[in-house]
Amino acid sequence: xxxxxxxxxxxxxxxxxxxxxxxxxxxxxxxxxxxxxxxxxxxxxxxxxxxxxxxxxxxxxxxxxxxxxxxxxxxxxxxxxxxxx
Amino acid sequence: xxxxxxxxxxxxxxxxxxxxxxxxxxxxxxxxxxxxxxxxxxxxxxxxxxxxxxxxxxxxxxxxxxxxxxxxxxxxxxxxxxxxxxxxxxxxxxxxxxxxxxxxxxxxxxxxxxxxxxxxxxxxxxxxxxxxxxxxxxxxxxxxxxxxxxxxxxxxxxxxxxxxxxxxxxxxxxxxxxxxxxxxxxxxxxxxxxxxxxxxxxxxxxxxxxxxxxxxxxxxxxxxxxxxxxxxxxxxxxxxxxxxxxxxxxxxxxxxxxxxxxxxxxxxxxxxxxxxxxxxxxxxxxxxxxxxxxxxxxxxxxxxxxxxxxxxxxxxxxxxxxxxxxxxx
Amino acid sequence: xxxxxxxxxxxxxxxxxxxxxxxxxxxxxxxxxxxxxxxxxxxxxxxxxxxxxxxxxxxxxxxxxxxxxxxxxxxxxxxxxxxxxxxxxxxxxxxxxxxxxxxxxxxxxxxxxxxxxxxxxxxxxxxxxxxxxxxxxxxxxxxxxxxxxxxxxxxxxxxxxxxxxxxxxxxxxxxxxxxxxxxxxxxxxxxxxxxxxxxxxxxxxxxxxxxxxxxxxxx
Numbered sequence: 001x002x003x004x005x006x007x008x009x010x011x012x013x014x015x016x017x018x019x020x021x022x023x024x025x026x027x028x029x030x031x032x033x034x035x036x037x038x039x040x041x042x043x044x045x046x047x048x049x050x051x052x053x054x055x056x057x058x059x060x061x062x063x064x065x066x067x068x069x070x071x072x073x074x075x076x077x078x079x080x081x082x083x084x085x
Numbered sequence: 086x087x088x089x090x091x092x093x094x095x096x097x098x099x100x101x102x103x104x105x106x107x108x109x110x111x112x113x114x115x116x117x118x119x120x121x122x123x124x125x126x127x128x129x130x131x132x133x134x135x136x137x138x139x140x141x142x143x144x145x146x147x148x149x150x151x152x153x154x155x156x157x158x159x160x161x162x163x164x165x166x167x168x169x170x171x172x173x174x175x176x177x178x179x180x181x182x183x184x185x186x187x188x189x190x191x192x193x194x195x196x197x198x199x200x201x202x203x204x205x206x207x208x209x210x211x212x213x214x215x216x217x218x219x220x221x222x223x224x225x226x227x228x229x230x231x232x233x234x235x236x237x238x239x240x241x242x243x244x245x246x247x248x249x250x251x252x253x254x255x256x257x258x259x260x261x262x263x264x265x266x267x268x269x270x271x272x273x274x275x276x277x278x279x280x281x282x283x284x285x286x287x288x289x290x291x292x293x294x295x296x297x298x299x300x301x302x303x304x305x306x307x308x309x310x311x312x313x314x315x316x317x318x319x320x321x322x323x324x325x326x327x328x329x330x331x332x333x334x335x336x337x338x339x340x341x342x343x344x345x346x347x348x349x350x351x352x353x354x355x356x357x358x359x360x361x362x363x364x365x366x367x368x369x370x371x372x373x374x375x376x377x378x379x380x381x382x383x384x385x386x387x388x389x390x391x392x393x394x395x396x397x398x399x400x401x402x403x404x405x406x407x408x409x410x411x412x413x414x
Numbered sequence: 415x416x417x418x419x420x421x422x423x424x425x426x427x428x429x430x431x432x433x434x435x436x437x438x439x440x441x442x443x444x445x446x447x448x449x450x451x452x453x454x455x456x457x458x459x460x461x462x463x464x465x466x467x468x469x470x471x472x473x474x475x476x477x478x479x480x481x482x483x484x485x486x487x488x489x490x491x492x493x494x495x496x497x498x499x500x501x502x503x504x505x506x507x508x509x510x511x512x513x514x515x516x517x518x519x520x521x522x523x524x525x526x527x528x529x530x531x532x533x534x535x536x537x538x539x540x541x542x543x544x545x546x547x548x549x550x551x552x553x554x555x556x557x558x559x560x561x562x563x564x565x566x567x568x569x570x571x572x573x574x575x576x577x578x579x580x581x582x583x584x585x586x587x588x589x590x591x592x593x594x595x596x597x598x599x600x601x602x603x604x605x606x607x608x609x610x611x612x613x614x615x616x617x618x619x620x621x622x623x624x625x626x627x628x629x630x631x632x633x
Contacts, residue, residue: 020454020575024096028087031105058574059102094464096454100576101541103611124437128430128587131460132580149433149482151463153456216591218434222583226610229580240613248591250584250608250615 006064006077008040009033014052015044015073022048023055026078030061033080038064041076049074091156095137108233112137115232116161120168121181121224123148125214128221129167133228165231167224170209173202179227181220182209188220188244189253192227197238200260200399205241205253216248223250260404262379262395263289263346267411269298274390274410276300277351277383283320288331289347289381290338296346299334301326303350323362324350347395349381357384357394359403364396373398381408416594417508418442422495422523424471425449426458426577427537428513430586431593433461435511436479438594442487443479444507445472448494458579497522504532511589512536521563521628524549524556528629533597535589541576542611544585547603547620548592549629554603554620557628581610 012029014022022043029039043052053063056078064077087106092099095109104112117133119126119142130140131150139154139161166174170182170189179192180202189209193202214220223242230236241253265273269289277285280303288299304327306320316325326348338344352360359367359382367373367380380396380403393408419440421428424447432443449471451462459471466474472490480488495503504510504526512523512534520536527534527549536556537546549555557563588606598604605618622629 020100021096023575024092024099027100028092028106031107032086055574093453095457097575097577098457098579101578102576103542104576104578128433128583132583135457135460136579137457147482149436149478150460151466151478153460153463215438216434216587217437218430218583219587219591222430222580222587225580226578226584229578230610230613235611242613247595248588249606249617250588252613252615 006038008077009037011040011042013042014048015042017048019047019051023052026052026056027059030056030059030078030080035080035082037080039078039080041078042069042073043076044073052076053078088156088158091137091158094156098136103233103235109137111234112229112232113139113155113157114161115139115163115165115228116141117228118142118164118166119224120166120172121221122169122212122214122217124217125181125212125221125224128218129224129228130221132222132225136225136229138228138232165228167228169212170206171211173199173206177231179224179231180206180209181212181214181224182206183211183213184209184243186213186246188212188214188216189241190220190223190227190244191239191241191253192231192236194231194236194238198258198260201239201256201258204400205239215246216244219248219250220244257377259377259379260397260399262381262397262406262408263291263296265289265296265347269296271411272298273300273349274383277349277385277390278388280351281385281388282353284322284324284351284353286324286326286348286350288326288334288345289349290334290343291346292343295343297343301330301334304328304330321353345375345378347379347381348375349383351383351385351390353385355384357382357392359394359396359405364403367396367403368398371401383410416440418444418506419509419511419593420444420446420503420507421511421513422446422503422519423513423515424459424461424475425455425513425515426539426579426582427586427589428511429459429461429475430583431511431513431535431590432475432479433482434587434590435593436483436486438590440486442489444489444491444503445475446491446495446503447471447513448492458577458582460579460583500526501530504530504534507532509593510534511593512538513586513589517563521556525628527551527555535592537585537589539577539582539585541574542578542581543607543609544581545605545607546585546588546592547605548595548598549603550597551629552600553598553629554601554622555626555629558603558623558626559605559620578610581608584608584610 062079117140127145127148137155166178286301303320303324305323305325308316383393395406396403451466470492531551533550535548601622603620607616
């Protein structure tokens, strides 16, 4: 499903969370990766869809892809950028 | 790694860019010992514990705050002291005192200069606080900044009786020699060597992050030749900076936003002790001629630099600190 | 001495403001908040502990304040106030403190100052920063400062929903100090801005804007 060559280093599923825990989980998962690491986030709902990619960008991380899935959820691919905390 | 209960408790703090998981762990890695008046201590402890930092201090009976211990997985390895003037923290910590009705807070970190803190804290009376919640939460803020690694080596705040807060200005530290890169130090030694058998002299100019050498000519020889009665010593045993060269250097430094960091000279056949003559030159009438400027003396023997020492003005006298020389000099 | 004061919102700002006022000798406080304590509140609302999760905030606050300040008269409202409650509530108090977390509520309170004659200490905290401003009848209001109210859906994203607890303490305590201070000079208000990240504290003078719909300044 992803562009060839992009394998996530870690995956999280935040479909059961509400804001702001959606982004808390995402932020922690990103911070645990080395710089350049890729995180796959499974999410659903309007609010996380708007907020999570934008919040990640706010912190300087890169949105690699955001794709809908057949079951109504979405898959967000994020690359962790520096500085290393 | 944080546990699930910690993530739930500290979620809204974890969202801060400057905190995150590592920051939250850093908040939990410090144990704060608080010795302040009750209502200030209570507020400081309440906010620190709420934020995930363990606090020890006098038992605060009658306080309105919830006695919520922080969620920690292990004992904090580091300690930080919060004290009331005239006490001063032994290492990293915060001092709270009063000065003419204002409450003054100073925070010192591991890399901060304790002599600078003592200078600032001198004359602070024990804290007389009317705004306990204000001062207590400011203490918590300073401690959290320190624990998170966001604070300057020394930072200070002042609170008026009406609760208005302002930052206290930092000043360059006069108690530590400037950090001189090896290349600059070697260039200095070469210059001093070239002046032998006379005393050589030079000036170090720059900012905290960047230092450059300005080699100078020892004007003592010219002074002695012109007026041996007024200048009985020769360039063998004394040095003098040529006034025009000195002024030119100051003007140039002003232009580039730098300042004079140090004056260096050599003792061709002597020790590195900042001699009586050296002291009289540097502080005639008991006051430093060049406040904020460090002095460096390099001792030569057999034509080669052997040892060096800094002399820094502190508290009415010169403090002497060894200056290691690069190997092979 | 300060007359009866109402604190609208007993969250990050309301908690320290209430304690600071009580310590300063306030005799009557009214606490208003419709929310219950949640786990994510605890890091910045230190009147509440983990054992209080699920209980009404004003009930917990009342217990803790009553125990620490026996002479203090406390009234509590365990519901979120509506538009129709605001003016009567302000009218029967000597001063109000804004501890709310919504833009709409802040502007509603600010607009009520001129209509009720009750001064308000407005305030807000987000991430590492915060602001507080005392709005007196005849002084500059939030609309003089901001122009029109921002739309309600301009809510910060999750990333910006972080807040440092100690900073909320600083702002709430500042609100209490402003409540105890003399009223602002006519036609003006002072905006206090705190930045806990750069450790800077600034004040700015806000002048009444003529024709302002919020405070009714003469056009």
